[in-house]
Amino acid sequence: MTPDRVLDCLGRPCPVPVIELAKALPSLGVGDVIEVLSDDPAARHDIPAWCRMRGQEWLGEQARPVGAAYLVRRTG
Amino acid sequence: MASTVHLDAAAAVPLHPAAREALLAALDDGWADPGRLYGAGRRARLLLDAARESVAATLGARPDEVRFTPSGTVADHCAVTGALAGRRRVGGHVVHSAIEHSAVLHAAAGADATAVPVDRQGRVDVAAYDAALRADTALACLISASHEVGTVQPVEEVAELCAARGIPLLVDAAQTVGRAPVPQGWSLLTASAHKWGGPPGVGVLAVRTGTRFGAGLPDGPVNLPAVVAAAVGLEAANAEAAAEDARLRPLVDRIRDRVAADVPDVEIVGDPVDRLPHLVTFSCLYAEGEALLTALDREGFAVSSGSSCTADILEPSHVLVAMGVLTHGNVRVSLHRGTTEADVEGFLDVLPRVVGALRRDAGVEGL
The missing domain is CATH 3.40.640.10 (Type I PLP-dependent aspartate aminotransferase-like (Major domain))
Incomplete structure (x- = not known):
């Protein structure tokens, strides 16, 4: 899946990746996919939890050489 | 102080x-x-x-x-x-x-x-x-x-x-x-x-x-x-347990209700009824656990957190992870025989302001 936007949060501790994701959301179109790159251990849990709380679609994660890519689709 | x-x-x-x-x-x-x-x-x-x-x-x-x-x-x-x-x-x-x-x-x-x-x-x-x-x-x-x-x-x-x-x-x-x-x-x-x-x-x-x-x-x-x-x-x-249970349970209910009402974007976790009499945990979206603990300590309240930034190892609480709930901005409040209603009210008065200030500093209000 090719994301519409990539957000590089490598090296930034929790809850920065979630905050950056929330800040980026309004600039996405509905249906767009954003990829959050993070090596913070909390991102794996907090990004799906944020999706649940905010009603956005959690698409899963992909391993990367450093950290992982977390994929979210804007649904509303 | x-x-x-x-x-x-x-x-x-x-x-x-x-x-x-x-x-x-x-x-x-x-x-x-x-x-x-x-x-x-x-x-x-x-x-x-x-x-x-x-x-x-x-x-x-x-x-x-x-x-x-x-x-x-x-x-x-x-x-x-x-x-x-x-x-x-x-x-x-x-x-x-x-x-x-x-x-x-x-x-x-x-x-x-x-x-x-x-x-x-x-x-x-x-x-x-x-x-x-x-x-x-x-x-x-x-x-x-x-x-x-x-x-x-x-x-x-x-x-x-x-x-x-x-x-x-x-x-x-x-x-x-x-x-x-x-x-x-x-x-x-x-x-x-x-x-x-x-x-x-x-x-x-x-x-x-x-x-x-x-x-x-x-x-x-x-x-x-x-x-x-x-x-x-x-x-x-043991001799006090039944009375303490009856006293602390409503205080925890009070915390659950008021935190949900007064702090925006908070997730209160754990079973609301079939639970320990003295303990409640919640996570504040976009707030950083260590900053939250430090700010509450400055206000005179000692609480605990399962957020990763408060742990020696940089992993978030395995309990919060297993539940699939938010791990950052986490606060655990647990009461004992010395805890008064005034202590709880004091904490509840301070908390929304503390969380609000942290969110303002991080520029995340309204997200």
């Missing part, structure tokens, strides 16, 4: 006045080696036996099934390693819930272990627990109630499953002993005195007669004055 309000009872509570009195008396009276046959030694032996009998009665155990250890953590370690050694011929497999105390998880780390998942409320899935038990399962472990989110676990149901297969069950009852009736059906049980108002440095390990235990039970010298104080503190806590 006013003294700090201690809202971290799940870690340790202040010494109960009865335990303090007993400690001071036992320092004078219980200093001798209980293994000696002269007068002071016999006196120490009587004190130790009385302490063991008293604690055993609370646990529904026989006195000879109860040992004192230097901490609850040591008790957990002894329980896991001893039970595994005792069942080596059966196998080396361990089943535990995903939300055990880290002492149990660390002790089981070298073994072939299956972690049984919990639901969003933090309650272990009994059917999944059943499915995880195998012919080579040497030990099953289930915490009596989550020390992080308060959810009470179905110990007696799991105990029946284990008993039917002849598998010993370790119940870490640290958060329950002294507050609520101890669940039945355990083969091994652990507890920790400073959670009920006894002194720090006293753990309890109970091993049911007939449970195979391979490593030899802990049988070294104990800190006798502290053990005596722990036993007296437990009797005092």
